[in-house]
Amino acid sequence: MIDINFGFLIWQVINFALVFAWIFFGFRALKYLYHAKLTEGIRLLWVAIVLFVPLFGALAVLTVRPAEQHPELS
Secondary structure, eight states: OOOOHHHHHHHHHHHHHHHHHHHHHHHHHHHHHHHSOOOOOHHHHHHHHHHHTOOOHHHHHHOOOOOOOOGGGG
């Protein structure tokens, strides 16, 4: 008989889902940053956050949605 370790199988499915989510949300965040009207310094900072903070950096960009600063609000 084949002995299947279901705990290990579930753990591997969760790992695969996290890697897939990281790639999916990372590309979406980078696409958003490419089209956003931001200064180069701010854009570079957000790209660094997306690349160096896996999954949470991409979710931060998609949640915060950094936009162009309006001078009249400063």
